[in-house]
Amino acid sequence: MRALIALATIGLSLGLAGCGYNALQQRDETVKAAWSEVVNQYQRRADLIPNLVNTVTGFAGQEQKVLTGVTEARARVGSIPVTPELANDPVALQKFQAAQGQLGRALKSLLAASERYPELESDRNFRDLRAELERAENRITVARSRYIEAVRDYNLTLREFPTNLTARLLKFKDKAQFTSGASL
Numbered sequence: 663m664r665a666l667i668a669l670a671t672i673g674l675s676l677g678l679a680g681c682g683y684n685a686l687q688q689r690d691e692t693v694k695a696a697w698s699e700v701v702n703q704y705q706r707r708a709d710l711i712p713n714l715v716n717t718v719t720g721f722a723g724q725e726q727k728v729l730t731g732v733t734e735a736r737a738r739v740g741s742i743p744v745t746p747e748l749a750n751d752p753v754a755l756q757k758f759q760a761a762q763g764q765l766g767r768a769l770k771s772l773l774a775a776s777e778r779y780p781e782l783e784s785d786r787n788f789r790d791l792r793a794e795l796e797r798a799e800n801r802i803t804v805a806r807s808r809y810i811e812a813v814r815d816y817n818l819t820l821r822e823f824p825t826n827l828t829a830r831l832l833k834f835k836d837k838a839q840f841t842s843g844a845s846l
Contacts, residue, residue, distance in 0.1 A: 682825025686834055689816035693837055696809040697749045703805045704739070704762060707798040711736050711769070714791045718772060721782035725775045728768075735761070735768040749813075752838040759840060769795070806840055813837040 715729055739761045748754050773792065776782050783789075817836045820829045828834075 681828040682819065682822065683828050683832070685819050685825055686816075686829060686832075689812070689819045690834075693749065693809070693812045693816050694746050696805070696812040697746060699805040700802070700809045701744050703798065703802045707795065707802060708736055708739060708765075710791060710795050710798060711765075714769075714772070714788075714795065717785065717788045717791060718776055718782065721785065721788075722776060722779045725772075728771050728775045732765075732768040732772050735765040739765050749809075749837055750835065755838040755840070766799075810840055813839050 711732060715732055718725065719729060742748075742754075742758050742761055744758070748758060776788070776792075817839075819825055820834055820836060
């Protein structure tokens with residue numbers, strides 16, 4: 663009887679060790695960390711916008727339509743509640759991406775309009791803000807790439823045997839993935 667209990671304990675331990683639960687948790691945390699970095703980088707870009715708009719307004723106030731478009735796009739982005747759960751909801755993630763894409767397009771219009779004003783282009787503050795905005799866009803690209811990779815690894819782990827059995831039992835779901843969006 664003791665041998666049977668010992669054998670059952672060993673079998674249960676081996677079964678639990680190979681169930682993939684820990685791998686699922688690790689991949690899920692990696693996705694959350696990558697998502698946080700994406701959000702941080704988008705916020706960094708959003709924080710630069712008021713200074714950029716103010717600088718452009720001082721030189722090119724007649725570009726009111728472009729300035730209003732940037733301000734409204736930033737407001738739309740700010741109105742979307744950004745939580746870790748957003749990454750689990752494909753519809754909410756799509757709305758987030760659409761708002762970020764619209765902001766990216768508005769910023770492109772603003773930068774294109776600024777090229778019509780040589781005195782603005784020569785302003786050191788504007789050049790610094792533009793360079794910082796470009797760095798922010800690069801960081802967004804890197805953060806999105808890391809997120810995409812983390813989601814790919816997570817979703818792949820959900821499909822691997824025997825982890826897929828544990829994932830089904832515990833109702834783990836695929837994470838939503840980014841689609842192509844607008845950048846500067």
